[in-house]
Amino acid sequence: MLRLGHRPGRDKRVTTHVALVARAFGAKGIYIEGEDENILKSIEKVKNEWGGNYFTLSFIKNPKKLVEEWKNNGGKVIHLTMYGININSIAGTIPDLDNILVIVGAEKVESWYYHAADYNIAISNQPHSEVAALAIFLDRIYKGEQLNIVFGDSKFLIVPQKAGKKVIKK
Numbered sequence: 001m002l003r004l005g006h007r008p009g010r011d012k013r014v015t016t017h018v019a020l021v022a023r024a025f026g027a028k029g030i031y032i033e034g035e036d037e038n039i040l041k042s043i044e045k046v047k048n049e050w051g052g053n054y055f056t057l058s059f060i061k062n063p064k065k066l067v068e069e070w071k072n073n074g075g076k077v078i079h080l081t082m083y084g085i086n087i088n089s090i091a092g093t094i095p096d097l098d099n100i101l102v103i104v105g106a107e108k109v110e111s112w113y114y115h116a117a118d119y120n121i122a123i124s125n126q127p128h129s130e131v132a133a134l135a136i137f138l139d140r141i142y143k144g145e146q147l148n149i150v151f152g153d154s155k156f157l158i159v160p161q162k163a164g165k166k167v168i169k170k
């Protein structure tokens with residue numbers, strides 16, 4: 001994952017939610033443009049209690065360099081944008097899951113990214129949210145399997161209940 005244009009203060013909650021969705025639904029890590037220690041603390045706390053220690057979070061200053069290096073190393077870059085090709089039109093053509101960098105923006109994404117991306121994918125051609133776009137994109141590529149993820153290194157385990165909460169300390 002690459003989260004562009006993070007504005008500390010204003011985007012703290014949304015960027016944290018992008019990172020939480022990425023971790024919970026199977027991404028290996030997230031790069032965030034900018035710097036915000038509060039997000040790092042929130043994600044570390046979740047990893048510590050609920051597992052997924054392999055999930056990495058890094059703050060970067062030069063996201064264009066990351067995109068170029070990703071492509072030079074043979075990876076593919078997918079930019080989620082309402083202006084892209086509707087995911088319903090391209091389902092089945094998205095490459096190797098291990099090697100993709102998924103980009104979401106905050107406010108306006110520079111046109112450079114629209115041209116650098118291998119795919120500009122729209123999760124409907126309506127404006128909504130980077131959190132929703134990411135969740136639906138991951139659902140499509142993992143075909144629902146991401147909802148069964150269990151992190152072996154968690155301290156707690158939820159026992160699903162029809163009513164109430166049951167959590168086991170491991």
Ligand code: SAM
Pocket residue numbers: 080081082083103104105106107108109121122123124125126127128129130131133
């Ligand atoms: N009009 C803005 C733009 O320039 O794209 C929308 C910004 S939106 C608040 C923030 C991010 O959410 C976008 O950069 C994009 O990654 C994601 N997003 C919003 N709607 C989307 C959609 N329909 N499909 C895919 N991604 C979307």
